[in-house]
Amino acid sequence: MNADRFDFLLRCLRFDDKTTRTERRASDKLAPFRQFWEAFISNCVKWYKPSSYITIDEQLVGFRGRCPFRMYIPNKPNKYGLKLIMMADSNTKYVCNAIPYLGKGTNPGTEPLASYLVKEITKPIHGSNRNLTMDNWFTSIPLASDMLQAPYKLTVVGTLRSNKREIPQEIKNSRARQVGTSMFCFDNEMTMVSYKPKSNKIVYLLSTTHDQPTVNDVTKKPEIIHFYNSTKGAVDTVDQMCSIMSTGRKTNRWPLCFFYDTVNISIINTYVVYVCNMIQDHKKPLKRREFALQMADELIKPWLLERYNTVTLQRDVKKSIRDILNIEVPQESCVQELHKTRKICGFCPAKKGV
Known part of the structure; x- marks a missing residue:
């Protein structure tokens, strides 16, 4: 097809029934794209079994048009866009689940928003004893304690913000403390570490996986930090892969922006499954x-x-x-049979052939 035909099809592309959209939109901001999104996520969950280490982070899909839940995050490359809470496999970068963040339309109930989103996005792996690696927006001590209990049965490793009131005063920064030192504190299954990389900076991490105050002999950093650094970058890698090879086009419609992102994610997920199958068959992908x-x-x-x-x-x-x-068309034979008489023109009257 030509470019005009392609642009026309994009303008006509819709993902729901327009006649009932107004009713559904009153209770769901994602109504124009909800059915397509749920079908896509159900296939992502159905066709892959993640490994033991899972990363939870946010992805910002660049969009500057009108949208009731458009976000502004200054430290992201796009700054303005649609926010996705994403769960990916740390080893293969397969996107296992994702939830669009709808701003004030999200109803977390009585618990904090970050805890609600983590519990919702991890539903496909509840009870599997996997580990979750998260940044300081998600991680909290009450959440880590809840995730150890049924029906979740998941461990957590993540950074903590310095304003958390659960952090003991003894492991916070002081002038007498040397650079490169680590301090640990333990509470049942939870381990907290305070590491001082600079004179004016302290890094706090919480883990329900580690139970020993292990420090690397070479880097002098706690083993919890090395584990966090090795398992935290799955969603960032997915975001980078989407930007390097993207199917996105400029649009003013946010459902179409979500559609482009689902195509990018589906290409990554399909490639992960393809590579796993090729390696299993001892073939080069x-x-x-x-x-x-x-x-x-x-x-x-x-x-x-x-x-x-x-x-x-x-x-x-x-x-x-x-x-x-590559369809081959059989060539017609040009050899004329000489024994047949030549016919007269179809437009000439029959009497001229006499």
Whole structure:
């Protein structure tokens, strides 16, 4: 198709029933995209079993149009956009689950918003004894204590903000404390560490996985920090992969912006499954760009065949489809049978053949 046809189809693309949108939007801000999003996430959960280490972080999908839950995060590359709370596998970077953040439309009940989002996004892995790595926006001591109990049964490793009232005064910064020192405190299954990398900076981490005050002999950093650094970057890597090879286009409609992001995530998830299968079969996988192009060709192949069989299709379009699909057309024989007499013109009257 030409560019005008493609732009026309994008303008006509919708993801819900417009006649009932107003009623659904009164109780759900994501109503224009809710059905498509839930179907996409259910497939992400269904076709992959994550490893033991999970990362929870936020992704900001760049968008500057009108949207009731558009966010402004100054430390992100896009600054303005749609916020997603995302759960990804630390080893393979597979996106296991994601929740759009709807701003004031989110109803966390009686618990803090961060705790509510963590408990909601981890529903597919409840009771599996996996570990969650999170930053200081999500991590809190009450949440870590709750995640150890049924029905969650999950451990937590994450950074803590220095204003948490549960942090003891003894492990906070002081002038007498040397740079590079670590202080530990323990409470049943929870371990808290205070590390001083600079004279005016203290890093606090909470872990329900580690129970020993282990410090690395080379870097002099606690083992909890090394574990956190090795498992925290899954969502950031997914965000980087989406920006390097993106299907996004400029749009003023936020459902279409979400759609582009789901296509980017689906390419990453599909590639992860493909690489796992190829390694299991002891074969060399393709690069991600080559795989994405090949997958796109396979997806459009049935539609090209259906269009190719249209009788009234233009010859130049049919020739283009034939070249894409490598369809061989049998050449007609040019050998004329000499024993047959030549027929007269179809426009001439029959009496001239006498």
